[in-house]
Amino acid sequence: MAKLTDYTRYEDAQAYANSPALWELFEGDRERLNIAHECITRHADGSGRAAVRIAHADGRDEILSFDEISAGAARFAHWLDANGIQPGERIAFMLEPSLPFYVCLFGAMQTGAISVPLFTLFGPDALRLRVDDCKPSILITNAEKADLARSVEGPRVIVADDGLLDEIAKYPASYAPRTRANDLAVFQYTSGTTRELPEAVKHTHRALVTLMFAALYGTGIRPGDEFFCPSSPAWGHGLWHGTLAPLGLGVTTGTFAGRFDPVRLMKALQDYRITNMSAAATHYRMMKNSGKAGDFTFSIRKLSYTGEPIDPATLDFIDETFRVPACSMYGTTEIGVVLVNYPGADDHEVKPGSLGKAVPGQTLQVQNPDGAPSVPGVIGELMLWRRDRWETTKDLAKIDEDGYFYHCGRADDVIISAGWTMSAVEIENTMLKHADVKECAVIGVPDATRGLVVKAFVVSDRAPSDAFVTELQNFTRERLAQHEFPRLVEFVGELPKTPAGKVHRKVLRDREAAAAAALVN
Incomplete structure (x- = not known):
């Protein structure tokens, strides 16, 4: 009988993708399920098959097998039991991708404890806020971060x-998990500033099943892919889409450890013969800006990105x-x-810059302020x-005549100046087409005459x-509208x-507000 992984076409996704079909991809059921078992243990067959390839910033390559991670995770689970850790307790770890990282991640989940990647x-400040929030029993880190970890009261600090x-x-190198599908498995913190604690998103073991809509x-992702995701597994994209999703399907995944370097990434893509990569928009932009892509040979067949829209110049580079x-x-x-x-669906047109269409089973709509659906081409609030x-x-979007969605910025990224409504994203994308602009961020700043002006x-x-x-101002207004250009330009290094790689406009807005307040005082 065919499984969802056997289909690649958009038409088939609409016809066959449903919750029962997702559950058929796993050994667990709606009552009993464990992420560690589904992602690692059931694929550990003694063959030594690679589970994770790690491209270290210093040039090293590290390959970890399903067998190796499975044995280590089981031993760590027994160690937690021996140390009195109970189901539901939090185990935090602040580690780069490495054998200890995966051993701790999956070992904790096997016991019913909750994994908290940091x-x-x-x-x-950032560490203390999260530790105070989730109150882990154990905090595992490396020797370099040990003193920092010990400065935070509460958890027992273990050096991995x-x-x-x-x-x-x-x-023992085997462990029998007893978790239920609805037991908590992971606390995931979204990226944010150190003084504003984003709420932890609490995921159960069954979240792995729902995740497969995004994976497929x-x-x-399909069996046979050579996958890579350079995003840190401390964040949602790197953990769920870059680690758990591919491993859950038995697909070898790849990741990056250490300070990100676009040239090192491209070498890994070449050396590992990666056929499918999912990355942040920033990763693609940095590869473009490096000017070194022509030095490598790639085997890519599928690409995806998340985090923020990609500007047209970077889309051209990708093509x-x-x-x-x-x-x-x-x-x-x-x-x-x-x-x-x-990705990979030969009957689905990918329109440059679009967010695409809904995942099977999801319904979204762009709405006017009165709650009525927006007509094609008109910006409104994206509702689910x-x-x-x-x-x-909390995002703005528009649709086209074919039902494709387009991102138009966060709701707080709209700039209303002298009655004109402008999109920060649209102005940024236009400025990024200028040959001398490597990166750009746009915000609205107070102005006595216009209310706000674009900076x-x-x-x-x-x-x-x-x-x-002046050249940048003229370049922008000639391509958008006479009123739609940055009246203020500041050059920055x-x-x-955010730690996830998105441009943090809120930091810029806060800086401008602080500077304005200082002038008044």
């Missing part, structure tokens, strides 16, 4: 080194470099992935039908000058970004 670049692996080696139709369309998938840590572009009502995504923060290798500012 970003390795967290400072003391060869000593830990030696300590757990005395325990957002990243296009020229990889010769396959870049497929957007849209969602958030809270709502999951709901709009996709069906869930729990028998419309729920806001652009520009990263460029070209020397700042008044002439350059880099843009603030």
